[in-house]
Amino acid sequence: TTRPEASRVDALEALRDWQIEKQGTPADPQPTDLDRLHNLWRPLPARPAVDAASAVAAIFPTILQNGSSKLQQAAAQLAGKLKLAPAGDALLALAINPKADSPARIEALRALMEIPNAKVADAVRVAMTDKDARVRKEGVDALAKRDPAAAVKVLASVLETGTTIEKQGALTALGSLKNKEADAMLSSLLDQQAAGKIPADIRLDLLNAAAARNNAEIKAKLAKLQTTAPGGDLVASFADTLTGGDAAVGKKIFFENEATSCVRCHKMGDTPEGVGPDLSHVASRGDRRYLLESIIAPNAKIAAGYDRVTVSLTDQFYTGRVLAEDAKTIKLEITNDDGSLKAISVLKAEIKERHGEPSAMPEGFKDILKRTELRDLIEFLAAQK
Numbered sequence: 001t002t003r004p005e006a007s008r009v010d011a012l013e014a015l016r017d018w019q020i021e022k023q024g025t026p027a028d029p030q031p032t033d034l035d036r037l038h039n040l041w042r043p044l045p046a047r048p049a050v051d052a053a054s055a056v057a058a059i060f061p062t063i064l065q066n067g068s069s070k071l072q073q074a075a076a077q078l079a080g081k082l083k084l085a086p087a088g089d090a091l092l093a094l095a096i097n098p099k100a101d102s103p104a105r106i107e108a109l110r111a112l113m114e115i116p117n118a119k120v121a122d123a124v125r126v127a128m129t130d131k132d133a134r135v136r137k138e139g140v141d142a143l144a145k146r147d148p149a150a151a152v153k154v155l156a157s158v159l160e161t162g163t164t165i166e167k168q169g170a171l172t173a174l175g176s177l178k179n180k181e182a183d184a185m186l187s188s189l190l191d192q193q194a195a196g197k198i199p200a201d202i203r204l205d206l207l208n209a210a211a212a213r214n215n216a217e218i219k220a221k222l223a224k225l226q227t228t229a230p231g232g233d234l235v236a237s238f239a240d241t242l243t244g245g246d247a248a249v250g251k252k253i254f255f256e257n258e259a260t261s262c263v264r265c266h267k268m269g270d271t272p273e274g275v276g277p278d279l280s281h282v283a284s285r286g287d288r289r290y291l292l293e294s295i296i297a298p299n300a301k302i303a304a305g306y307d308r309v310t311v312s313l314t315d316q317f318y319t320g321r322v323l324a325e326d327a328k329t330i331k332l333e334i335t336n337d338d339g340s341l342k343a344i345s346v347l348k349a350e351i352k353e354r355h356g357e358p359s360a361m362p363e364g365f366k367d368i369l370k371r372t373e374l375r376d377l378i379e380f381l382a383a384q385k
């Protein structure tokens with residue numbers, strides 16, 4: 001355990017390639033025919049896997065439980081290559097551990113698939129509904145290779161009894177399966193959605209799963225659902241983003257997404273003041289529909305104190321945010337040429353023309369964000385009370 005990680009990984013890889021059953025030729029060498037240091041063809045005599053298995057038996061569980069991600073990956077590959085049955089429980093624990101790195105979990109799942117009588121079904125059930133798309137895909141691929149029809153049955157069970165996150169993962173996985181059983185199940189679920197029987201927090205996932213299919217019946221049902229959205233009501237057409245989001249992902253979108261740059265204009269918690277409203281307690285101002293409308297239709301209802309106007313005088317005009325207004329004057333916050341803000345007061349008697357300006361909030365976020373991202377962002381904002 002005191003050796004450098006790279007050396008330990010190399011040792012595990014050497015043990016992984018320990019078993020030699022077939023010799024190659026200089027023109028077509030087997031991997032174990034090549035010298036690990038010089039990469040020259042130096043075939044070795046046949047040797048059994050039991051020697052390598054004995055060498056790692058005592059330390060294997062510790063590596064899979066506490067080793068670095070690279071060590072876990074190498075150990076899992078070793079177990080799968082040599083079909084080490086005693087490693088099954090440790091591999092299962094790693095495969096279903098949401099705190100472990102995804103590459104290590106994926107290798108553990110692959111190793112379980114190679115070990116006879118391993119608890120593959122338990123690992124696959126977790127993997128197929130995992131939050132990480134890479135793990136989820138591996139789970140779907142693993143069971144689909146063994147029994148595509150069984151994969152659909154597992155997902156159907158999850159949709160009956162699973163949590164919201166598990167159901168969302170199950171629908172995403174269902175959309176990626178390429179068999180008639182998956183098509184039949186999605187078609188039935190679309191019928192349920194048309195009848196209003198699908199929970200709101202997984203409707204978007206069902207629509208996305210259906211959109212991933214190349215099936216005429218599913219396409220027709222999906223098109224019918226989309227055309228029944230209330231005409232002209234933009235917010236209603238995005239109703240499937242109102243619930244079911246992931247607040248942690250939404251937080252990353254708010255603070256880190258460069259395309260939206262929310263935190264550049266809005267204060268949130270300890271961040272500096274911005275040109276837009278403070279969103280630290282935005283959920284106390286309205287419901288989720290209010291939050292959705294503020295994002296995709298910012299001009300529908302401009303937050304109090306952030307309406308912008310242009311006032312034209314005899315020889316000049318000003319555009320800015322209305323800070324205060326009374327019977328005689330209007331106080332505006334305008335932007336100087338250098339980008340700094342300045343407050344000015346204008347006598348209403350001198351105003352020749354006045355008209356409102358669009359919100360400083362861009363209109364295009366409904367096109368910039370995916371619907372799932374919009375749902376996550378709303379979930380995060382809905383928690384700011």
